[in-house]
Amino acid sequence: MTSTSETGPGAHSPVPTLEMVAAAAGVSRATVSRVVNASPSVSGPVTEAVNEAIARLNYVPNRAARSLASRRTQVIALVVPETTAKLFSDPFFASVVQGAALYLSDTDYTLNMLISSETRSEKTRRYLLGGNVDGALVVSHHSGDHSYEHLGQSLPIVFGGRPLLQSESESYFVDVDNEAGAATVTRHLVEGGRRHIATIAGPQDMPPGFDRLRGWSRAMDESGLDAGLVEIGDFTPESGAAAMRRLLARAVPIDGVFAANDQMAAGAYSAIYAEGLRIPQDIAVAGFDGNYFSSTAVPALTTINQPSHELGAKMAEVLVRRIENKPVQRVTLMETTLVVRPSTAPLEITASQVIPPH
Numbered sequence: 001m002t003s004t005s006e007t008g009p010g011a012h013s014p015v016p017t018l019e020m021v022a023a024a025a026g027v028s029r030a031t032v033s034r035v036v037n038a039s040p041s042v043s044g045p046v047t048e049a050v051n052e053a054i055a056r057l058n059y060v061p062n063r064a065a066r067s068l069a070s071r072r073t074q075v076i077a078l079v080v081p082e083t084t085a086k087l088f089s090d091p092f093f094a095s096v097v098q099g100a101a102l103y104l105s106d107t108d109y110t111l112n113m114l115i116s117s118e119t120r121s122e123k124t125r126r127y128l129l130g131g132n133v134d135g136a137l138v139v140s141h142h143s144g145d146h147s148y149e150h151l152g153q154s155l156p157i158v159f160g161g162r163p164l165l166q167s168e169s170e171s172y173f174v175d176v177d178n179e180a181g182a183a184t185v186t187r188h189l190v191e192g193g194r195r196h197i198a199t200i201a202g203p204q205d206m207p208p209g210f211d212r213l214r215g216w217s218r219a220m221d222e223s224g225l226d227a228g229l230v231e232i233g234d235f236t237p238e239s240g241a242a243a244m245r246r247l248l249a250r251a252v253p254i255d256g257v258f259a260a261n262d263q264m265a266a267g268a269y270s271a272i273y274a275e276g277l278r279i280p281q282d283i284a285v286a287g288f289d290g291n292y293f294s295s296t297a298v299p300a301l302t303t304i305n306q307p308s309h310e311l312g313a314k315m316a317e318v319l320v321r322r323i324e325n326k327p328v329q330r331v332t333l334m335e336t337t338l339v340v341r342p343s344t345a346p347l348e349i350t351a352s353q354v355i356p357p358h
Contacts, residue, residue: 099312240267
């Protein structure tokens with residue numbers, strides 16, 4: 001009686017396993033696992049040996065089994081509680097999404113975007129808690145939207161911007177110092193000789209709107225100037241134009257305006273020009289964000305540049321570290337920079353030089 005050998009011509013090659021790769025590379029199973037997961041703790045030569053063994057054996061990591069074992073979906077949700085129109089018209093969102101996606105491209109996580117208005121907030125909440133994602137990034141959060149209240153107790157969440165709700169005071173978030181940035185650009189207007197400085201503030205139920213108004217007010221108070229010239233917009237050019245018209249209708253002196261974002265500043269430009277006024281000779285204008293609205297304005301707009309691309313990447317990094325139970329800071333503040341352009345030329349310059357009108 002003869003037996004059939006598994007190594008004969010008709011035999012099937014066994015499916016390569018993690019253990020087989022480890023034996024071929026002369027390392028431990030744990031080392032192979034670290035290489036497969038792109039851990040930086042493995043040296044270059046060892047990584048090369050493992051990758052060579054993986055290629056030679058045609059080993060394919062069983063990501064489905066890994067997800068089942070870890071109870072992870074390898075999916076991260078990016079939640080934007082805004083309308084579709086606002087999402088696609090605001091360059092800030094595009095930059096944040098790009099930064100988060102670029103960071104996650106080097107990981108095993110997939111990014112899913114959820115556009116969630118308040119009318120669909122419960123639907124979004126059910127999805128997030130339904131085992132579909134490992135965590136969520138929340139951008140453009142309004143204090144009146146309670147969809148994410150206490151959600152962080154059940155799901156890792158990182159906010160883009162400081163949450164205003166008291167119940168979220170222990171939340172993880174990445175932000176810029178909006179108050180300091182607004183104070184810096186307001187002081188710049190004061191140093192340029194402006195004494196009647198208005199502001200077009202953002203929505204007061206959002207951290208950027210609230211904090212930037214507070215920064216403007218602080219700088220005005222420090223300079224001994226009147227902080228009563230305030231109108232509120234919603235971060236769109238149309239609201240900036242409407243707010244500027246309301247300011248001009250007050251019939252009081254205005255020689256400078258700080259708009260809480262570049263889009264509202266662009267709207268203010270149109271209202272100022274419609275009244276036959278000049279920028280910066282009659283009214284200096286400054287914004288906040290540092291996107292293409294500031295660089296394409298005529299004259300080019302002085303602004304506070306915030307690193308929105310890096311902000312998105314940092315949000316993703318913090319969330320991944322939370323999901324993987326790695327140490328991470330709860331609050332990350334990123335630096336802003338003042339970008340000075342012709343829209344805020346000092347009064348002594350505008351008085352002595354001819355600056356081309358719009």
